[in-house]
Amino acid sequence: MTKHTSSVPAPPRRRLSWNDPSTRALLYQVIVVGIVGFVVWYLVSNTLHNLSVRNISTGFGFLEREAGFAIGESPVSYTPADTYGRAVWVGLLNTLRVSVIGIVLATLLGTLIGIARLSKNRLVSGVASVYVEVMRNIPLLLQLFFWYAIITENMPGPRQALQPLPGVFISNRGFLMPSLQGDAIDWILGGFGLAVVLVLMIGHWARGRQAATGQIFPLGSVAVGLLLALPLAGWMAGGAELAIDVPVLKGFNFAGGIALSPEFSALLLGLVIYTSAFVAEVVRSGIQAVGQGQWEAANALGLPRARALRLVILPQALRVIIPPMTSQYLNLTKNSSLAVAIGYPDIVSVVNTTLNQTGQAIEGILIIMAAYLTVSLSISVFMNWYNQRIALVER
Amino acid sequence: MSANPSAAPMAPRARGSRLAWLKENLFSSPLNTLLTVLVAWLLAMAVPAMLDWLLFDADFTARTAQECRQAQGACWAFIAEKHRLILFGVYPYDEQWRPLLATLILIGIMVCSAIRYFWKPWLGLLWLAALTSVAVLMWGGVFGLSHVENDRWGGLPLTLILSTFGIAFAFPFGVLLALGRRSHMPAVKSLCIIYIELIRGVPLISLLFMSSVMLPLFLPEGFTIDKLLRAQIAIILFAAAYIAETVRGGLQAISKGQYEGADSLGLSYWQQTRLIILPQALKVVIPPLVGIFIALFKDTSLVVIIGIFDLTQAAKAAIADAAWRGFSVEAYVFIAFIYFIFCFAISRYSQGLERRLDKGYQR
Numbered sequence: 059m060t061k062h063t064s065s066v067p068a069p070p071r072r073r074l075s076w077n078d079p080s081t082r083a084l085l086y087q088v089i090v091v092g093i094v095g096f097v098v099w100y101l102v103s104n105t106l107h108n109l110s111v112r113n114i115s116t117g118f119g120f121l122e123r124e125a126g127f128a129i130g131e132s133p134v135s136y137t138p139a140d141t142y143g144r145a146v147w148v149g150l151l152n153t154l155r156v157s158v159i160g161i162v163l164a165t166l167l168g169t170l171i172g173i174a175r176l177s178k179n180r181l182v183s184g185v186a187s188v189y190v191e192v193m194r195n196i197p198l199l200l201q202l203f204f205w206y207a208i209i210t211e212n213m214p215g216p217r218q219a220l221q222p223l224p225g226v227f228i229s230n231r232g233f234l235m236p237s238l239q240g241d242a243i244d245w246i247l248g249g250f251g252l253a254v255v256l257v258l259m260i261g262h263w264a265r266g267r268q269a270a271t272g273q274i275f276p277l278g279s280v281a282v283g284l285l286l287a288l289p290l291a292g293w294m295a296g297g298a299e300l301a302i303d304v305p306v307l308k309g310f311n312f313a314g315g316i317a318l319s320p321e322f323s324a325l326l327l328g329l330v331i332y333t334s335a336f337v338a339e340v341v342r343s344g345i346q347a348v349g350q351g352q353w354e355a356a357n358a359l360g361l362p363r364a365r366a367l368r369l370v371i372l373p374q375a376l377r378v379i380i381p382p383m384t385s386q387y388l389n390l391t392k393n394s395s396l397a398v399a400i401g402y403p404d405i406v407s408v409v410n411t412t413l414n415q416t417g418q419a420i421e422g423i424l425i426i427m428a429a430y431l432t433v434s435l436s437i438s439v440f441m442n443w444y445n446q447r448i449a450l451v452e453r
Numbered sequence: 454m455s456a457n458p459s460a461a462p463m464a465p466r467a468r469g470s471r472l473a474w475l476k477e478n479l480f481s482s483p484l485n486t487l488l489t490v491l492v493a494w495l496l497a498m499a500v501p502a503m504l505d506w507l508l509f510d511a512d513f514t515a516r517t518a519q520e521c522r523q524a525q526g527a528c529w530a531f532i533a534e535k536h537r538l539i540l541f542g543v544y545p546y547d548e549q550w551r552p553l554l555a556t557l558i559l560i561g562i563m564v565c566s567a568i569r570y571f572w573k574p575w576l577g578l579l580w581l582a583a584l585t586s587v588a589v590l591m592w593g594g595v596f597g598l599s600h601v602e603n604d605r606w607g608g609l610p611l612t613l614i615l616s617t618f619g620i621a622f623a624f625p626f627g628v629l630l631a632l633g634r635r636s637h638m639p640a641v642k643s644l645c646i647i648y649i650e651l652i653r654g655v656p657l658i659s660l661l662f663m664s665s666v667m668l669p670l671f672l673p674e675g676f677t678i679d680k681l682l683r684a685q686i687a688i689i690l691f692a693a694a695y696i697a698e699t700v701r702g703g704l705q706a707i708s709k710g711q712y713e714g715a716d717s718l719g720l721s722y723w724q725q726t727r728l729i730i731l732p733q734a735l736k737v738v739i740p741p742l743v744g745i746f747i748a749l750f751k752d753t754s755l756v757v758i759i760g761i762f763d764l765t766q767a768a769k770a771a772i773a774d775a776a777w778r779g780f781s782v783e784a785y786v787f788i789a790f791i792y793f794i795f796c797f798a799i800s801r802y803s804q805g806l807e808r809r810l811d812k813g814y815q816r
Binding site: 083086087090091094101104105107108109111177178179180181182185191192194195196197198199200201203204207208211212392393395396398399406410413419420422423426427430431434435 | 478479481485488489492493496637638639640641644651653654655656657658659662663666667669670671672673674747751752754755757758765769779781782785786788789792793796797800
């Protein structure tokens with residue numbers, strides 16, 4: 059039980075004695091487990107009693123019933139005639155959609171700002187510092203309300219929509235962007251996918267060859283070439299035609315293009331801006347954690363600056379950056395639940411509607427918790443795997 | 454960007470000449486010059502427009518919303534009109550000196566905790582006295598103060614109460630959880646791990662929902678806890694898991710020799726924990742604990758979602774007034790400023806503290 063017993067080589071006779079630490083440990087554990095067990099039993103029995111008084115049946119059977127409420131936006135088809143189970147699924151997909159896009163954008167913006175904070179240019183670093191300090195010291199929920207109010211109350215209607223770039227419209231109905239259409243799309247995506255796979259394979263082969271022979275393969279330029287050439291080839295193969303679907307004003311609203319609802323835009327904007335401030339700090343401290351001597355040693359070896367950064371500095375900085383970055387990704391995913399406050403139909407919001415309609419509070423909360431635990435654990439398993447891959451290998 | 458970590462952290466500055474400073478810091482290379490021009494252009498576009506809206510075109514004195522809408526800039530008259538509602542919620546108007554005093558006491562105890570002179574055992578007593586007097590002031594019912602139900606509390610004092618009471622109760626619980634997670638008893642250890650990972654894996658909102666929907670189901674019939682207390686419990690349970698992980702980091706930083714030394718002195722587990730381990734472990738984690746407090750302070754705004762009248766909800770209530778429609782941005786900027794002041798001050802303090810605590814370890 060305790061570390062003390064394990065170090066003693068086989069005591070001759072064990073007697074139950076108060077002076078034996080392992081006996082005491084056993085007793086303490088029995089007491090603790092007993093108390094926790096009693097509390098849980100007490101709560102569960104109360105709950106069952108209360109549920110029977112209120113005529114609520116437990117179980118997940120309600121997921122099969124017709125939901126009867128509409129969901130504002132959905133990546134898959136959904137009508138109020140679908141089941142509660144389907145509604146929850148739509149909510150989960152909405153959560154994942156905003157989280158994945160948010161994580162990508164927050165990483166890009168945050169890295170940029172983190173590097174800008176280290177810039178020797180005082181103006182650049184000053185602006186970056188102000189951004190970080192302001193954004194991370196204001197509650198996210200407040201930022202969401204703020205952006206939502208800006209979009210829905212202070213933006214003009216679709217007829218007077220702002221047009222910051224040709225084809226991009228901002229109005230109180232959300233953001234509109236042109237989208238690509240045509241048969242070539244699938245070919246281009248296919249070419250891109252093929253290029254990514256090829257680059258990964260070549261990278262693996264090049265590392266092996268470099269380890270064996272010391273010859274360096276120009277992976278960077280080959281990768282860029284492949285990533286450009288293959289989608290282009292796909293475009294040619296698809297008949298070299300591509301239409302850009304620009305949103306146009308029809309009646310009182312826009313048609314065509316990609317539309318982002320005000321709720322989604324506000325949520326994404328808030329999540330990206332808030333999280334990028336934290337990501338910036340993570341990146342900054344990661345780069346600062348790599349010692350001066352590393353730059354100097356790389357210089358002494360004659361490595362050019364770019365290669366020193368890629369081969370010497372970044373691998374070490376990443377080691378410091380990855381764990382806190384993981385928790386920022388988890389935070390962003392969990393923070394996306396604030397969507398419920400501005401009416402974006404994420405899983406919390408959908409389940410909340412469900413449990414208000416059915417009274418199945420416990421099942422609803424369990425669904426939310428299970429969904430978030432699954433997502434959180436998946437992200438942390440993946441990031442831990444990546445972390446182990448780049449971790450310091452000690453002899 | 455022009456990050457250059459290879460440069461010395463503080464390059465010797467050419468003294469006496471501003472031009473030299475400019476050249477060194479803003480125009481040292483073509484890329485730098487380009488960046489400077491770009492950022493300066495962006496600032497020139499954004500800052501004057503923002504200042505115009507915030508100050509020069511703003512209306513501070515309007516009597517009605519119509520008058521205020523004439524102004525090009527912000528309508529601060531709206532804040533002037535509504536500041537009592539935003540700051541103190543629907544607390545009885547004539548009694549609002551009480552939440553004001555409670556706010557000052559809470560800020561005072563936070564400032565005291567920040568000053569090293571007060572880092573004595575009696576600081577705990579001071580906290581106890583402060584929290585008790587806040588409770589008396591807010592509830593009333595004694596010393597001739599009229600009784601005020603806690604569903605009329607609101608605004609800034611409520612935000613401060615939720616966060617300070619939250620951290621005060623979550624701290625001991627979190628320390629116990631951290632010790633439990635480091636325990637050699639498998640049952641205790643696994644219970645603590647399950648609790649910590651479960652709570653950290655779900656968003657605070659789901660805990661708040663749980664406390665508002667499920668807690669009434671958990672309790673025996675006829676026994677109810679009011680909404681505010683339920684939210685406070687959820688916040689405490691949530692914060693405790695995060696504090697536990699932070700404190701665990703501190704415990705892991707203690708070298709094994711300290712435990713063995715305490716063992717060899719014949720100290721019992723609780724003696725060595727109290728006298729040897731925790732004082733060292735907690736000192737290491739003070740800065741991250743302050744970070745948790747900042748996060749908790751910001752997170753109290755989530756109680757809006759279960760309908761508790763904190764600072765954010767009070768701002769939303771002010772916006773909802775039909776006579777003053779359309780000034781939500783002003784209200785949000787106002788409370789964002791309040792949140793910012795608190796969080797920024799605490800984080801600055803934390804950074805200073807980190808430097809001072811580090812001194813002992815610098816060689």
